[in-house]
Amino acid sequence: MDKMMEKMPDKAPEKKLRHSRQRDMIYEYLLSTREHPSADMVYEHLREANPNLSLGTVYRNLKLLEDMGKVRRITSLNHVERYDACCADHAHFVCEECGRVKDLVVLDAQAGRESCRVDEADEIRWMNVLFGGICAECAVKNN
Amino acid sequence: MDKMMEKMPDKAPEKKLRHSRQRDMIYEYLLSTREHPSADMVYEHLREANPNLSLGTVYRNLKLLEDMGKVRRITSLNHVERYDACCADHAHFVCEECGRVKDLVVLDAQAGRESCRVDEADEIRWMNVLFGGICAECAVKNN
């Protein structure tokens, strides 16, 4: 039905990566910001210093970085993926109004898993905890 | 940046809904299944009995039902939204391989919220807890 990821059971042929300036820039930007940018936000930001960077390159490298486990994708709002360089277990809060994404500290990720009673036969590879609502800043603006 | 939801602070003009056979069918199907169908899956299913149903109608009604709070949207995998008629707090597990979405009982949703230390100034309207991995069925198939 959907064409899901076609990963072989964890032993992909893995062609070797070559070094690339663009990939470095993208990863460094993700490390430096806490705004959880979308591909387009990354593109717009880096393009200032690098006018002929292409959006396709941003997408390709974000996917590579994700496969390498250096970046994670937060499925957010309105069909736009947002990216985060920090891969530790933590949750997010999205504001429905301004789209801002905030990090949340998860006190006990293991407890979170357990509290959801995941079937032991299902293998969990990741968890994504997302809260939505109106952030303090927007609430003030709306008064 | 994104064109977020344009909801007035909770008192939208709200034009009155008229009854519609299509909307009933869609909602009833969502109530009857536990497979968390995408818009397209709803469309394909209902089209068997109703050959000139249109996909646009399915999307429009899913959005209406969501606004009415009768249906919730689970942001899932690969940019496909999936829908669920049950609006109680519960979590989901998506299989990366077959795309199946399973319901999880959340033992204590309030504890879940608290364990993530959401800023008190941010107003939470919903939460979405999603686990991903390989479901038992696919693990067997891959052996």
Add this chain to the structure above:
DNA sequence: ATCGATGCAAAGGGTTTGCAGGAGC
């Protein structure tokens, strides 16, 4: 010299929308 990475632009694919005709009330 090889082969991965890039830029560009076109194609994909899920979702939304404009419009004319049809259905609820």
Add this chain to the structure above:
DNA sequence: GCTCCTGCAAACCCTTTGCATCGAT
């Protein structure tokens, strides 16, 4: 009969991809 709703198809928009060229090793 006034509006909302529907079907159809085109438009949208984020993301992916084909291709010729560039660049890392």
